Amino acid sequence: MSKTATKPKKAPAKGKADEGSHVPIFVMGKRYDVPASLTIQKALEYAGYQLVRGCGCRGGICGACGTVFRFPDSYRIEVGLACQTVVQPDMYIAQIPFFPGNKAVYDIETLPAEGGTIAALYPEVFKCVGCGTCTRSCPMDIDVLGYISKAIQGDIRAVAEGSFDCVMCGLCAARCPAEEVQYNIAVLARRLYARHLVPKAAHVAKAVQAIEGGTFAKALQELKKKNVDELKKLYKALETEPDMAEDSWTPKDRSFLGD
Ligand code: SF4
Numbered sequence: 001m002s003k004t005a006t007k008p009k010k011a012p013a014k015g016k017a018d019e020g021s022h023v024p025i026f027v028m029g030k031r032y033d034v035p036a037s038l039t040i041q042k043a044l045e046y047a048g049y050q051l052v053r054g055c056g057c058r059g060g061i062c063g064a065c066g067t068v069f070r071f072p073d074s075y076r077i078e079v080g081l082a083c084q085t086v087v088q089p090d091m092y093i094a095q096i097p098f099f100p101g102n103k104a105v106y107d108i109e110t111l112p113a114e115g116g117t118i119a120a121l122y123p124e125v126f127k128c129v130g131c132g133t134c135t136r137s138c139p140m141d142i143d144v145l146g147y148i149s150k151a152i153q154g155d156i157r158a159v160a161e162g163s164f165d166c167v168m169c170g171l172c173a174a175r176c177p178a179e180e181v182q183y184n185i186a187v188l189a190r191r192l193y194a195r196h197l198v199p200k201a202a203h204v205a206k207a208v209q210a211i212e213g214g215t216f217a218k219a220l221q222e223l224k225k226k227n228v229d230e231l232k233k234l235y236k237a238l239e240t241e242p243d244m245a246e247d248s249w250t251p252k253d254r255s256f257l258g259d
């Protein structure tokens with residue numbers, strides 16, 4: 001599973017800035033002049049803010065950096081991920097690092113994998129008015145309204161597949177007039193789908209069996225005896241899988257594969 005399958009979308013182009021030049025941005029109403037090439041996240045740091053919340057992977061995957069912004073000549077509220085969105089002149093910026101959304105509590109093991117389960121845990125799903133604000137707010141270009149419609153229909157698989165690239169940034173929920181928490185509804189569907197509906201992956205079961213059977217125990221013991229410098233050296237020398245490797249690819253040195 002790769003959350004990078006869909007690239008986060010960028011902010012719409014506004015005024016142009018020369019490369020190497022600075023642009024004014026406004027953070028909590030205060031003006032800062034920052035290099036035009038920076039992302040919002042880097043610009044905040046350039047302006048002197050220390051990011052202890054609302055910052056995680058810095059790569060468009062964790063969803064921690066949901067950000068709202070607006071330009072003075074427009075009524076529109078724009079949204080984006082701070083680690084992916086490049087600053088633009090006169091951007092007024094506010095971050096929503098955590099959105100206090102409704103989150104159902106359940107035991108996924110005993111939860112029935114049937115359509116009604118989503119509605120039972122999140123009955124507010126029926127309040128959706130179909131406005132599409134969630135889809136327009138999504139920095140991952142997900143058809144959020146589409147998967148919420150499938151949730152209303154009780155189609156667990158469609159919700160799971162339609163929401164696969166969700167990074168749980170909370171921007172859709174922040175703007176939903178029906179107070180849906182789309183990403184928690186989606187994660188319920190993905191859990192139900194993965195736990196009860198999708199066939200078990202044979203290769204994973206095989207790998208778990210190998211681990212439990214002690215196949216890697218000797219190699220692990222050897223690693224545990226090494227000091228930090230030895231581990232670093234080993235790590236640097238590690239043969240990595242090429243980007244376009246065949247499924248059958250294995251490293252030349254198989255000593256840590258438990259052969
Ligand atoms: S923003 Fe809320 S009400 Fe509007 S389409 Fe999305 S889920 Fe429905």
Ligand code: SF4
Pocket residue numbers: 063134137138139140142144165166167168169170171172173182183
């Ligand atoms: S579906 Fe909502 S929470 Fe998920 S990435 Fe899109 S806006 Fe963020």
Ligand code: FES
Pocket residue numbers: 054055056057058059060061062063064065081082083084167
């Ligand atoms: S810091 Fe993880 S998505 Fe931006």
